[in-house]
Amino acid sequence: MGPTEGCVYVNGAFVAPAQATVPAFDHGYLYGDGLFETLRTYGGVPFRLEEHLARLEEGLSALAIRGAPARPVLHERVLETLARARLPEAYLRITVTRGVGTRGLDPAGCDTPTVLIAALPLRTYPEAWYVEGVSATVLWARPTQVHPPPTLKTTSYQHTVVARMELPRREAQEGFFVDGAGHVTEGTVSNVFAVVDGALVTPPRTVCLPGITRAEVLAIARASGLPVAEEPLPVGKLSAAEEVFVTSSLAELLPVVRIDQATIGAGRPGPVYQRLHGLYRQRTVGPLSPGGPG
Structure with a gap:
């Protein structure tokens, strides 16, 4: 090899x-x-x-x-x-x-x-995505009361494969699933965060995969004194947010500057995203052990 x-x-x-x-x-x-x-x-x-x-x-x-x-x-x-x-x-x-x-x-x-x-x-995302941000689209409803629930990372991914095939047609790099009430639950391969009135908001872990990076970001935000809320996130609230970003183990934190026709904030990565991503990357280069940084 x-x-x-x-x-x-x-x-x-x-x-x-x-x-x-x-x-x-x-x-x-x-x-x-x-x-x-x-x-x-x-x-x-x-x-x-x-x-x-x-x-x-x-x-x-x-x-x-x-x-x-x-x-x-x-x-x-x-x-x-x-x-x-x-x-x-x-x-x-x-x-x-x-x-x-x-x-x-x-x-x-x-x-x-x-x-x-x-x-x-390892194949990483384009650096331009972190500097300029990416576009996202709101996808169709995905039931949360199913078995196995979305909280498990199962190999049954056909729903997501079909969703990912839709993204190029919509000129988006990520897509958001919603529940029957119109609340955003998660991205196709990510967890979703929004900055609303200065607070960091993310859907509750009961409706999405409890991401490892999601948990890391929540811990960083709380430690830095940023108000945090895990609560339902309506599509309208997400599209009107001051900032939006998504998280995953491979993407880390990725800023979203457009959702369909809505421009998020000033149309560029915001200060909360930049601060949290910087703090996250500090953790990845800290004292390393086989289990990960301390």
Whole structure:
């Protein structure tokens, strides 16, 4: 494996990305019956790895996917995969599916989950997006009272794939889902934040994926004395906000300067975004350990 190719761990074996395969009758492949986490490295070290593994563990318990390696074992497998990948910076994806069982939807007999850990070359967003901001669009309603709920990072992503296909047509880089009441819940691959009357507002974690970066930003905002509210965010309130930005482990914080026909604030990244993004990046270059910066 070359220094820029990466490495993939699949059920006990470390292979080159092009050689990674899963069983044809794996329930994750057939039915999207699994969970995953994505994160990145800074200085070659995974950022907030323990938090990602904790969320994965909670999801496995919620979906009753049994037999996966314990969190410390997964932690070691991630670090070993990363070491074998020999990349300056990496994109990491940890996927655990229910595995192979009996024919049909019945999970009976799925006693050995499939575990896949990929360490691949990191691809970042264009720097211009952080300097100039991006455009977003409001998408269709997505029910929040569904099973599995949006609070779990499952591999059932068809809804999001269809939404992402819509973005180029609308000349947008991100899209926002709404619930039946017209409240924005989250982006296709991000959590949503708005600055309203000087306070930082984000949808409650009951209607969106409880993002690791989302939690980091909330902690930074509270520590810096910024008023914070986790509450329903109507589309009109979002479009009229002083600032809007989205968060994810790969994008960090990304400013939104237009939502459909509405210009956000002055049409450029605002001071609250710039302050929070600066503080976030300070955390990513702090004292590093295998679990992430302290």
